[in-house]
Amino acid sequence: MPDSSPLPPVRLHSEAELARDALSTPLLSRAALLARWAGPDTRVDAGGGLVEEQLPAAAEALGLTGDDAVAHASEAWRVAVDTGLVEISDGDGDDGDDDSDGTVTQGEDLALLAGGSPHDVLGIWLAALDTVLADAAVPDLDGVLDAVGGEDGAGDLDLSGLDWDPEAEAEFLDGVLGNLYLLTVTEEGPGDAPVPLPALAASMIVPSDMGEPTNDVLEQVSDAMMRLDDQFRLLEPVGLVEYQPVDEALMADADEEPAAPVDDTDVSRYGMVRLTPLGRYGLRARLLEAGHEAPAVGELADKGADALLDGTATFPQAAAQAEIDQWVRRRAPLDAARDLLTAARGQDTAAPLRRLHCQQALSLVGAEAEPALREVLDDPELGGLARVWLTENGCADVPAPSEDLxxxxxxxxxxxxxxxxxxxxxxxxxxxxxxxxxxxxxxxxxxxxxxxxxxxxxxxxxxxxxxxxxxxxxxxxxxxxxxxxx
Structure with missing residues (x-):
């Protein structure tokens, strides 16, 4: 994730809109369907997963067909368990069913998807996101089994013998998503436009002061691209991203990785990823939980003028204007102007920027604010901006400023x-x-x-x-x- 410096503010959709998005994501909607499908006869293993014999029925309940149907059903069930949509109580061993390790009932959180607040729904979605992110940081099981000599060795997996560090893999994915978030919320970034997968991979691999990347670095970027291709395919069904996968036609050999694109014309074939509005919400929540400063436009609208002027000091210009606009629209013009002028005073190093943002805010209030501006005409810190406002708003009898002012x-x-x-x-x-x-x-x-x-x-x-x-x-x-x- 990004360093500890404040991030640019993100523009979020309303919680109601985001909750609707969350409910319509393939993974959460499937998890909810399975939670309603399950019952006392549903059999699970010691880890809470559906036993193998039940997976085809679960896939059928979801209307899934094809080679991946069972895998999608298993994933949806895992999300249902992890998010509390189903609950598994310990089996008592008296039912004679040696294959089942617990009794399945609907979880209390299932009702929240239909009758809870948007915030409740988003809380469940965030839990689903945690599950998927944890899964995305785990390598393909078939590859792991191959590395240890086939399925016969699956019970004695020794991670030290694998080229896989779980903590490092999770940190790498967090870093990639942090960079994607930063690109999305930065005003000079692509915004809602998709980001090429090679650029995202390179942001984690290529040093910022490196001129022409070496062959070794390019190989690392290519390797990272393929890992990310697998991971973004997993993250799309939970609604975090919209993803255009790497074009499989670029693979000359199934065991080879594609080289980095040589020009801009074919870059989209190497994967394109875009953070969704729901993804912006989810990554911001994770950033906040990790202790980062990740502001959102609009969160200062209910605070005082001092919080507004101080809070927008680090905002890019467009975001500051949007924040100030929301603040002003919630207040009576005269009250807003008086509060802003009071908060704009000061001799500290941050005071000039407060006054600049105060001027921006005052440009949004109407003629009703005129008395507040006339009240500060003799104030050495505010008299100048007051005269500017009065003149720009066509007010009469505006005293001329002194040369000192x-x-x-x-x-x-x-x-x-x-x-x-x-x-x-x-x-x-x-x-x-x-x-x-x-x-x-x-x-x-x-x-x-x-x-x-x-x-x-x-x-x-x-x-x-x-x-x-x-x-x-x-x-x-x-x-x-x-x-x-x-």
């Missing part, structure tokens, strides 16, 4: 942009425009009583392409630090 607002705005975007092209253009429009900008700017004055002037020195002007900015930054003793 103009400079303070300029420093505050650049400080916010630096915090939000770093040395972006947009900020570079803003810096160039300021220097061009105001020839004496740096002469006056170093005197501005703002905590970020020196940092802003240093940034302007880095960003401006004209060496003479950049030098002026650095000199002004030095004067600002000398003035403030920092």
């Amino acid at each position: 103009i400079f303070w607002l300029t420093i505050d705005t650049i400080a916010a942009q630096l915090a939000a975007e770093g040395n972006s092209e947009e900020l570079r253009a803003l810096v160039e425009g300021l220097a061009a429009q105001h020839g004496g900008f740096f002469t006056a700017a170093w005197r501005v009583e703002h905590p970020a004055t020196a940092d802003v002037l240093e940034a302007m020195g880095r960003l401006h392409p004209d060496k003479r002007i950049a030098k002026e900015a650095r000199k002004a930054a030095f004067k600002a630090r000398s003035q403030h003793g920092s």
